[in-house]
Amino acid sequence: MTAVYTWLGHERARTLAVALALTGMAFIYSSSAKNITVVVDGEDERVSTHARTVAGGLHDAGLAVSPSDRLSPASDAPLRDGMVIELTRAKQVLIERPVGKSWLTTPERAPTDILAAAGLRFYPGDRLWVDGEPRGEDVAQVLSSPSRLRLEPSRSISVSDGSTSWLLRTAAPTVGEALWESGIVVSEGDRVEPSLYFPLAGISSITITRSAPLTIEVDGLTIQTRAVGGTVGDALADAGVALIGLDFTRPSLQDGIPDDGTIRVVRVAERVEVEEKPLPFETTYQPIDDLEIDNQRVVETGAYGVLANRVRIRLEDGEETVRFVEGDWVAREPEPRVIGYGTQIIPRSINTDDGPIQYCRAVSMYATSYSPSRAGVPAGAKNFGITASGQPLTRGLVAIDRSLIPFGTLMYVPGYGFAEAADTGGGVKGRWIDLGYDDDNYVAWHQYVTVYFLCPLPGLAWIFP
Incomplete structure (x- = not known):
């Protein structure tokens, strides 16, 4: 048993020694790594490597170098910790000249350096386009990497x-x-x-x-120009100033250019103007007894009148010298438009959900609804829940445009029932009816309906706008 314990002790010692050796080797390997910076086309990247040369470091960074690329330091240079490696990729540049086009693969970025790499020089007076943009003496300030150069030698x-x-x-x-x-x-x-x-x-x-300075006064403008001698007419022709009709110059066209170098062109206009403007016609309405209510008929279409004004005017340089006022007159009197509206009331009957009714008028109106708490009046206000007619608001009372429908008018609204005009609202105008409810039976309305006015009609407007 003692031999077994001894053997186990030796094995543990051997395992511990191996582990310590591996740990030491890993520490030594890690300590030997070099931290370098690789700058590719201006973009830098941190790389940790055990390579011995620049080429090996780039390989560990996953970067391939072509023969046309620019590399600093050289690929076979020894690699040191903290080293900065700069790699500029070569790119193709199209060079255009009057003799033709050629492609150049180069790591150069400045236009003049690219031209030099192609064996060309940029001289003063030459024209150079960098990616389609014209450049002159400021070409040295171009920092971008062009893909196309066009050179035109001077x-x-x-x-x-x-x-x-x-x-x-x-x-x-x-x-x-x-x-x-x-x-x-x-x-x-x-x-x-x-x-x-x-x-x-x-x-x-x-x-x-070289010409001599010349001043031409024309059309209210002063034109500063130059002339190479000749007559006033020649100078005006060179300046593109034309005489029309009765125009004249001072000096005259045949004279030489004056010593003070000033020529005046006088514009002359003589014309007869007849101005016409429409005279509006009025629109009137008249009742037609045999035409049913809510129908209209054009009795007279109406026509615009014409007011004429004739004036004879002579102008020199825009200034009036002679004027003959020949008067104004009504060339045509306006004719009023006459619209006839029906006043014939024909009672009709219709079956409704509330039984048959007899009505004297049917009008399409936009229906909304409201209740005491939805009328915009505070609950504690004195007039809360009270209509404009003084009645408490309840189902069956509606708000209308009082200029068209007087209070007390009886109506029937399908889906709502019988209604009495008893209230108004700030926005209720024209063909708008606001259906009244109690708070506990309120139903929202937002639709067009046909409103039937029950007979008789107590003074409704004949025309609904």
Whole structure:
């Protein structure tokens, strides 16, 4: 038995030694890990690795490097704890030039660096589009990574401006754009040969003849322009100012441009104006005895009248010089519209849930309902539950538009029963009837119904709007 205990003791000791050895190895392995930062296209990532080289560290980070990518430090550089590795992925960039298009795979991001990688240079005067956006001298400020560059190289053009001549470099498509891009101001009236809109391709020189300042007073405006000599008529033609009809100028069209450089155009208008405006007609109503109530008939359609005013006017520069008032008159008198409304009352009978009734009028109305506590009057108020006619509100009393239906009018409302007009409401107007209830038997109404007015009719309005 003692031998067995001895053997078990040795086994426990051996197991403990192995466990301690493994723990020590794990600690040593963990302590040997290097913590590095990998920056890929500006995005950084923390990586823990046991690799010995930059390439191994990137492999542990799950990153593959292509030959066109930019890597710093180099892939075979020894890996150190705390090292920062920068990887810039290469991308394809389309480069367009007048001679054609080409693709470039490069890790460069700045437009000028991309051009340099393609063996191209950006000179002053060149035109460059970055992803479709035109760029000039500010191209160095572009921080984005473009996918398309378009380069148009500049060319030399001789410019003669009076007694001064010089060369300018430009890639502009037209004469005008070349001068504008170079900061050469061409004033209105200056003569440019070839013209500002002439294509720059195929020409080697531009000639500018400067004009003198000219002031044209026309249409209440003062136009500051320029002219290269000639007559008043020539200057106006160059400025696009046309004379119409009786217009005239000071000086006259045949005179030379005055020393003070001011030309006045006087606009002359002579016309006869006839102004017409409609005269409204009135609408009147008249009863028709043989037409049943609630029906209408157009007796006369009516017609607008016409009021005419004729004036002869002569204006110079908008100022009236001569006026002949030829008067105004009623060219056509208005004719009133006459609407006939029925006054014939024909009693009729109808069977209802409450038995047969005889009525003299049936009107479509919008029905709502209310009760004492729903009438908007506080329960403690003196007039709580009292109608405008002085009666206590209960089922059978209704609110109406009193201008159409007088108090005491008896009606029948299908689904409600017999009703008496006994109340009014601030919003109850026209074809609106508010059905009264007690609080304990209230039924909500929101619908159109046909209201039957029982005979006789005590002074109802003949026309319901």
